[in-house]
Amino acid sequence: MNIPIIYFSSSNNTKYICEIVSRGLSSLGYSVQLIPIQKIDNYPSIIEESDCFGVGSPIYAMNFTPNIREWMIKVAKKKNDSLAEKGFFLIDTNAGLPGGAISKAKQILTKRGLNFLGGLEITVPTFDSVFWVDYFKYVSWDKNKIKRAYYFGKRIGNILKENKNIDNKEIVKEYRNMPLSGLLSHILGYIEPLFYKFITKVMVHDFKKCNKCGICENLCPTNAINIDENIFFDPEKCIFCFLCLRKCPKEANYLKIYPNAEFFKDPSQIKGYIDPSEINFDLKESK
Structure with a gap:
């Protein structure tokens, strides 16, 4: 099964987390394709051709970025009955205030009848990852967060493996709902x-x-x-x-x-970074 993950990432933090999630999926034999939103027009049928897909976005104003939301709305508006059978999962990276973005973003697609499989939110160690500041020399990636991303991918993969008909499956909830x-x-x-x-x-x-x-x-x-x-x-x-x-x-x-x-x-500028190609927590933990 091919699983595309469509993402937007300016700082490459969201891309990084999507890559780690993809490693978790790949460990179960899935073929994962990461597609930046800027290139999505090169794949006009990618959603229709996939049984499941992911969407990754940083948080802007307590929501997914405008370009990602617009693309999700376009997907929801497609007049294609097969979309109702699709499963999807969401990934966000944030500076500590995700604002329930996953809960809002998932509604764009669930209203169309797509099946929400789960969501992952990760607060990055640099918080505001725009300008380089000396403070970044003293922060590091939390290995437990990297593991969360990896095992989120595995848990999504296991849901898919249980039954090809993914309606009404238990979701993987790695995100918060925030009051107001x-x-x-x-x-x-x-x-x-x-x-x-x-x-x-x-x-x-x-x-x-x-x-x-x-x-x-x-x-x-x-x-x-x-x-x-x-x-x-x-x-x-x-x-x-x-x-x-x-x-x-x-x-x-x-x-x-x-x-x-x-x-x-x-x-990769931050201490504790692990190259996604080298990640295999199952192997390390089995030793």
Whole structure:
């Protein structure tokens, strides 16, 4: 069985956790394919062709990111009866305040009749993983959280192995429901786009440094950049994910208020990181 995990990850923290979950699934013989949301249009039938799929997202304003939510809504709107037979699971990484995001996100698909198998939320050790700060030298990945992600994948896999008809199966609940999270998320939902529009005013593109390599345009998850038309940080589309600032090889994109910022690159910079390809807790614990 092929299980795609569609994810968005600017800091690579969400990608990392999705990779660990995939290792848990792979340990049971499943073939797992990780697909960044920016590439999802290259796989128009990936959900229809899979018996189960996962969705991974960082938390923005106590919710899954706008681009991930929009894609989930598109899936839910597809006029395809086979979708009602699909199982799905959700993964989020957060700075300590997930806000019940999984409970809200799952409703997008369960209302369409898809079967929710479980959810995993992981608070990352860096909390706000945007700028590199000296504090990060003193934090480390909690091995128990890495194990949680691995065994979450195994538990999802075991649910699938019990019966191909996955209706009404027990869910894997590795997430919290927070009081008033729905109300707070609703309020933040109004503020969020206004904040993005405001912040684009302090984002700068240096045309002299830019060599039009196209990296920022290709990485942008919301098509807020069009190099040919000299459009950068479209205020109607930008979700301030920092990818265009992190990844520009010429440092042509930066913040006016923090022009020399050093960005957090990926989870391997933090102590306690374990390469996903080397993870096999079953083997280690059997010794």
